[in-house]
Amino acid sequence: MSARRRFRNLIRIGPVQVGTAYDQRGREKHTAACTAPRCGFSSEYDSRSAAELAARTHRCPAR
Numbered sequence: 001m002s003a004r005r006r007f008r009n010l011i012r013i014g015p016v017q018v019g020t021a022y023d024q025r026g027r028e029k030h031t032a033a034c035t036a037p038r039c040g041f042s043s044e045y046d047s048r049s050a051a052e053l054a055a056r057t058h059r060c061p062a063r
Ligand SMILES: [Zn+2]
Pocket: 015, 034, 035, 036, 039, 040, 041, 058, 059, 060, 061, 062
């Protein structure tokens, strides 16, 4: 696991987890991160819906 941040509202869509956390500046960030070992997909979004959409449409190359 990389960044040790406190995620709220953590959900799982397929292999991708979506969570909300605050960045260093105290702003809300929405992260979508794939849990597949060889994938490494991880991205941050300004809105929760964008993060969830990315999770839903993520095509895992590790499969
Ligand atoms: Zn993936």
